Each structure stands twice: as structure tokens, then as C-alpha cells.
Amino acid sequence: MLKTTIIGASGYTGAELAIMVNKHPSLTLSGLYVSANSLDAGKPISQLHGQLAGIVDDAILPLTDVEAVAQASDVVFLATAHEVSHDLAPQFLAAGCKVFDLSGAYRVNDGEFYPTFYGFEHQHGSWLENAAYGLAEWNVQQIKQAQLIAVPGCYPTASQLAMKPLIEAGLIDTQQWPVINAVSGVTGAGRKATMTNSFCEVSLHSYGVFTHRHQPEIASHLGCDVIFTPHLGNFKRGILATITMKLASGVTEQQVAKAMQEAYADKPLVRVKSAMPQLQDVQKTPFCDIGWKVQGEHIIVGSAIDNLLKGASSQAMQCVNIHFGYPELTALL
Numbered sequence: 203m204l205k206t207t208i209i210g211a212s213g214y215t216g217a218e219l220a221i222m223v224n225k226h227p228s229l230t231l232s233g234l235y236v237s238a239n240s241l242d243a244g245k246p247i248s249q250l251h252g253q254l255a256g257i258v259d260d261a262i263l264p265l266t267d268v269e270a271v272a273q274a275s276d277v278v279f280l281a282t283a284h285e286v287s288h289d290l291a292p293q294f295l296a297a298g299c300k301v302f303d304l305s306g307a308y309r310v311n312d313g314e315f316y317p318t319f320y321g322f323e324h325q326h327g328s329w330l331e332n333a334a335y336g337l338a339e340w341n342v343q344q345i346k347q348a349q350l351i352a353v354p355g356c357y358p359t360a361s362q363l364a365m366k367p368l369i370e371a372g373l374i375d376t377q378q379w380p381v382i383n384a385v386s387g388v389t390g391a392g393r394k395a396t397m398t399n400s401f402c403e404v405s406l407h408s409y410g411v412f413t414h415r416h417q418p419e420i421a422s423h424l425g426c427d428v429i430f431t432p433h434l435g436n437f438k439r440g441i442l443a444t445i446t447m448k449l450a451s452g453v454t455e456q457q458v459a460k461a462m463q464e465a466y467a468d469k470p471l472v473r474v475k476s477a478m479p480q481l482q483d484v485q486k487t488p489f490c491d492i493g494w495k496v497q498g499e500h501i502i503v504g505s506a507i508d509n510l511l512k513g514a515s516s517q518a519m520q521c522v523n524i525h526f527g528y529p530e531l532t533a534l535l
Contacts, residue, residue, distance in 0.1 A: 204526070205232035207271060209290065210281035211262050212242035214389050215304055217251040218515035219279050220258045226519070226533035228526070231258065232274055235265040237286070272297035279518060280304060284320050291350060292326050300525065301350045302518045306415065308333040308352040310422050319415035335423060336521040337362055338530075339469045345524045353521060354423075356513025357384050357416040357432055360443040362424060363472060363490045364505035367465035368447070369424055373457055375448040375499075376426040384443035385433040390509050404436040440481040441513060443505040455496040462492065470531060471512065471520065479506035488516035488534045 206223050210216050211234035223231045236242050243264040248254040250262075265271065268290065272278070278294045280287045280303040287305035294301050306320060308330055316324040324330060334348035335341055337359065345351055354362070361382050368374050388404055408431050417430040449458075466472040472490045479491035484506045494503040507513050516534050523530050 203230040204228060204276040205230060205274060206277040206279070207231075207233045207235065207275040208279045208281060209235045209265060210279075210283075210286075210304075211247060212236050212240065212245075212250055213281055213392055214510050215514040215518075216279075216281040217247065217254060218510055219281065219518065220247055220251075220254060220260075222515065222519045222533040224258050226522075226528075228528055228532070229277065229522075231260065233271060234260050234262045235271065236262050238264040238266050240264065268293045269297065272299055275299050277302070277522065281515075285322050288322065288324065288326065292329055295329065295349055300522075302336070302353060302521055303333075303350065304353045304514050304518055306352075306355060306419070308350060309335060309354065309358075309419055312422065315418060315422075319418060336517060337423070338517055338520040338524060339363065339466065339472055340366060342524055345521050346527075348525075351518075351521045351525065353514065353518045355416050355419060356386065356390060356441055356507065356509040357382075357414075357430070357443070358420045358423070359513050359517060360384060360441045360490065360505045360507045361420050361428075361430070361445060363507075364443060364445055364492050364494075364503040365424060365447070367461045368458065368501070368503075369426060370465075371457075371461040373450055373453045373461060374426075375450045378448040380426070380428045380445055380447040382420070382428055382430045382443055382445045383433065384430070384441055385435045386441045386509055387435060387437045387439040389439045390434075390441075390513075404434060406433060406435050408433045437481070439508055439510055440485045441505075441507050441509045442479070442481055445503045445505070447501050447503070449496070449499050449501055451499075458494065458496060458501060462494070466492075471534070478504040481506055484508050484512070486511070488512050488520070 287307040333350040334344035336351040336353040475493040478493040
């Protein structure tokens with residue numbers, strides 16, 4: 203049994219991870235932690251997340267001695283802020299832990315990216331170079347080999363899963379930048395109550411126009427520029443991305459279907475649909491549903507995921523399964 207620790211356990215993704223670790227036959231929960239000054243320290247996780255009552259009732263502890271926690275852990279999930287993950291990951295890695303980081307701290311191998319889009323200078327270039335990008339369906343070998351896996355963001359996951367089969371097959375004219383419009387539920391903003399994620403205040407709106415940090419993450423890993431506009435919707439969980447692309451000259455709808463089917467034929471958590479996807483089919487599941495329509499030289503691809511699961515915690519657990527050679531769906535369904 204691999205001793206598994208969750209840092210940042212009080213948040214939504216931390217709670218989802220706790221459930222999965224509890225279900226996993228090869229993992230045992232060795233600790234739940236938050237920052238030392240967190241108001242959640244000392245509380246049972248089931249007090250914060252009632253769905254865990256009678257399943258995981260462990261107390262969430264303040265993280266005061268990283269070295270001691272590292273020595274008691276084989277696997278560490280970092281469900282923490284970007285700057286926190288940036289600082290903590292190397293300490294756990296130095297102790298030999300396998301680290302699965304759900305923040306953006308190690309997702310893009312470009313030191314200049316971080317002061318521009320995350321507001322801090324990256325101090326761990328060697329780990330940045332050696333981190334695997336945990337887009338599970340596309341980076342299996344890297345995930346198997348790396349000690350540090352940077353789990354993609356929720357918007358990049360939904361977008362890239364929809365686009366990569368077509369771009370990799372050379373079916374898209376990337377001289378016309380793909381346009382991604384995506385809507386997320388308010389859980390993407392975390393548990394902390396603010397005016398921006400209060401249901402009484404949320405109105406469907408775009409944000410981060412031309413400035414959102416997920417745009418360069420998507421562009422970097424796709425290898426082409428994109429226009430990305432995120433939106434906040436007045437619902438709890440899920441992401442629906444609608445992506446408009448120009449097909450390369452002469453590309454047919456049959457070629458599109460073939461590329462999608464071949465890319466995901468042996469990938470059980472991506473479901474290629476005959477119609478455009480909808481959120482209710484993926485909420486509270488680890489699936490990504492993809493559908494598309496072709497008209498003339500353009501294609502519109504839809505992609506739907508649960509932002510807390512395929513966009514965060516279940517993809518992190520999927521990466522654990524890939525890394526250690528467990529069946530890929532273990533603890534996910």
C-alpha cells in the first residue's frame with residue numbers, strides 16, 4: 203500500500219481526492235493537510251465536506267513539518283496555490299516522494315511564463331524541465347517515467363482533448379487561430395466565498411479576455427496559437443468548451459471522424475459522441491465527452507468535463523494509475 207498524502211485537503215479537489223484514495227485498493231491515506239494558518243486546520247474533513255461522513259472522517263492537520271510528512275509519504279497530491287506548490291514540490295521530491303501537482307506551478311517549461319502569468323519568478327528550473335504534463339490520454343510514457351506530474355488545468359484539459367486529435371493529424375489550418383469559448387461552473391473559483399463566486403452575484407460573463415493564464419498553457423502544449431475566452435456560469439460544476447477551427451484544404455468530415463475515433467479508441471475516459479456534448483452527462487464523472495459539426499471548411503468541436511474531476515482530481519488519480527501501472531480506471535468509477 204502506498205502511503206498517500208493530500209496537501210490542500212480542505213478544498214473541493216482535496217475532498218474528491220480523499221474519496222478516491224479511500225476507494226483505491228493500492229493506496230492508503232496517510233495524512234490530510236492545510237497551511238499552518240488555515241482556519242480549517244484541526245477540523246474533520248467530513249465536517250467541511252458532508253459527503254465524506256462515515257467514509258473519510260480524518261482531521262485535517264496544519265502542515266508545520268514538511269520533512270516529517272515527506273518521510274511518511276510515498277505519494278503526495280498538491281491541491282495548493284501555485285506559489286505554494288512551487289515551494290513545496292521540491293521538498294517532497296527531494297525526499298523521494300512521487301508528486302502530483304494540481305496547480306499551475308510546473309505545467310509550462312518556460313521560466314518567462316511564470317512572472318508574466320502567475321506573478322512569481324520560478325526558482326526550480328530543473329524540476330520544471332523534468333516534470334511530466336499530466337494530460338493522461340496523450341502523455342502516458344512521460345507520466346510513467348516522471349517523479350513530478352503537473353496535472354493540467356481544467357480549461358486546458360477540455361480544450362486540448364477536443365483539439366489534439368485533429369491538430370496531430372494535420373487536419374487543421376492553424377494559420378487561422380482556433381477560437382475557444384469555454385464556460386465553467388463556480389467551483390472553479392474554489393471554496394472561499396467572494397462576490398465573484400456567490401450565486402446571488404454570478405451572472406454569465408466572460409473574464410480574463412486576452413489575459414487568462416490558460417491561453418499560453420493551451421498554446422504551448424498544442425504547438426499553435428489560440429484565442430481563448432473563459433466564461434463564468436451560474437452553476438456549480440462542469441466545463442463546456444466550444445471550439446471553432448478552420449480545416450486544412452480538402453479535409454473531409456470522414457477524416458475528422460477517423461482521427462477522433464483512432465485517437466480515443468482505447469481511451470475509456472474520453473467518449474466520442476454523435477452529437478454535441480452537454481454538461482449533465484459528465485458532471486460528477488471522470489469522463490470527457492466530445493462531439494463536433496463540420497460545415498464547409500470549418501469545424502466546431504464541443505468538449506464537456508467536470509472541472510473538479512477530469513479537470514483536476516480524477517485526472518490526477520488517472521495519472522497515479524498510469525505511473526504505477528494500476529488499471530487506469532481504478533478508484534475512478
